[in-house]
Amino acid sequence: MNFATLDLNLLRVLDALFSEGSTVKAARRLAMSQSAVSGALSRLRHALDDPLFVRQGNRLVATDYASGIESGLREEFERLEALLAPPATFDPRTAEGTFRIAASDFFAELLMPPLGDRLQKSAPKLRAQLVDLVPNDYVASLERRNADIALIPDLKLPDWVNREPLFHSPFHVIARKGHPKLGGLQEGMQMHMDTFCALHHVLFSPEGNLAAMGDAALRRVGRQRQVAMTVPVFSGVCRAVSESDLIALVPAQLAKKVAKTFGLRVFEPPMSIEPALIIGIWHKRSDSAPMPTWMRRQVFELMKGLDLDS
The missing domain is CATH 3.40.190.10 (Periplasmic binding protein-like II)
Structure with missing residues (x-):
C-alpha cells in the first residue's frame, strides 16, 4: 500500500463498517448512498490487499487482518478528534506553560516584579521568562518561536506581526x-x-x-x-x-x-527629546491561543500603567 496516495476519507468508511457491520447502516451513519459505501469498500480492499469483510448472513464480519487494525484505527480517530477539538476554557488558576518575553533589562526592573506577583496570585503554574532582546532581530525571534512577545520601540513591522501601543518613555x-x-x-x-x-x-x-x-x-x-x-x-x-x-x-x-x-x-535634559513609544508585538498565529492571549493581557495591562500621563 502506498500511504501517500491513500484517500484518507476511505478510513472513515472503514471505521463505520466496523461499527455497523452493514453497508446500509454505514451509509446511513455517514450520510452517503449504499453504492458509495460499497465503492469505497472496494477501493479499500484493493489498497490494503485484503477482503476486509466477509458476509455472514445479513452481517459483514471482519477478516483477521481487519480485526487487527480495528482498535488502532479507532484510537487514531479519537486522537484526531481531540487534536482538532476547540480549546477548553482557559483557567489561569490551573493552567500550565511557559511564556517568553523578549525585552531589554529595563523590563527586569519595571515588568517582572509586578508580573511575578500577579502570576503567583492568579496563575501559579504559569512560568514567565524574560529573554534577551537580540538587536535588529526582534521579528525573527517571534517567527522562530524564541519569544511569544517582544517589547520594543515602535517601528515598521511585517503584516504577520500584531502590535499594541503600551507607553511613552521620555x-x-x-x-x-x-x-x-x-x-x-x-x-x-x-x-x-x-x-x-x-x-x-x-x-x-x-x-x-x-x-x-x-x-x-x-x-x-x-x-x-x-x-x-x-x-x-x-x-x-x-x-x-x-x-x-x-x-x-x-x-x-x-x-x-x-x-x-x-x-x-x-x-531634566537640556534639549527636547521626543518620548519613545514602546509597543508589544506578537505573531498573528497566536492571536486566539488561550494562554498567550491571557499572558499578553497581563503584561500589557502592567506596561500601560507605566505611561507617565496615565
Whole structure:
C-alpha cells in the first residue's frame, strides 16, 4: 500500500463498517448512498490487499487482518478528534506553560516584579521568562518561536506581526549623588546645555553604537555630547553612573525606579527629546491561543500603567 496516495476519507468508511457491520447502516451513519459505501469498500480492499469483510448472513464480519487494525484505527480517530477539538476554557488558576518575553533589562526592573506577583496570585503554574532582546532581530525571534512577545520601540513591522501601543518613555539625565560638577543643581531641574555637553556620558547600546536618540536631538540644536563608554544593559549604565562622574540619559520610568537603589540624582535634559513609544508585538498565529492571549493581557495591562500621563 502506498500511504501517500491513500484517500484518507476511505478510513472513515472503514471505521463505520466496523461499527455497523452493514453497508446500509454505514451509509446511513455517514450520510452517503449504499453504492458509495460499497465503492469505497472496494477501493479499500484493493489498497490494503485484503477482503476486509466477509458476509455472514445479513452481517459483514471482519477478516483477521481487519480485526487487527480495528482498535488502532479507532484510537487514531479519537486522537484526531481531540487534536482538532476547540480549546477548553482557559483557567489561569490551573493552567500550565511557559511564556517568553523578549525585552531589554529595563523590563527586569519595571515588568517582572509586578508580573511575578500577579502570576503567583492568579496563575501559579504559569512560568514567565524574560529573554534577551537580540538587536535588529526582534521579528525573527517571534517567527522562530524564541519569544511569544517582544517589547520594543515602535517601528515598521511585517503584516504577520500584531502590535499594541503600551507607553511613552521620555528621557531623564542621571548622575551620582555628590557629583562635583552638579552640586548647585537641584534635583528635577533642567541641566544646563553646556554642563550636559561637557560631562562624559555612558550610553545604553546593545549594538555598541556611539549615538542614540539623545544625540539626534542635540544635532538639531547644533550641539554634541561626549560618549565615554557604551553598555549593553540598563543596569550596567546605572551602575557605571553610580560609581563614577559619568552621566547618562535613561528612560524616565527607569530613572524614577532605580534612583534610590543606585544613589542617583535625576534631572531634566537640556534639549527636547521626543518620548519613545514602546509597543508589544506578537505573531498573528497566536492571536486566539488561550494562554498567550491571557499572558499578553497581563503584561500589557502592567506596561500601560507605566505611561507617565496615565
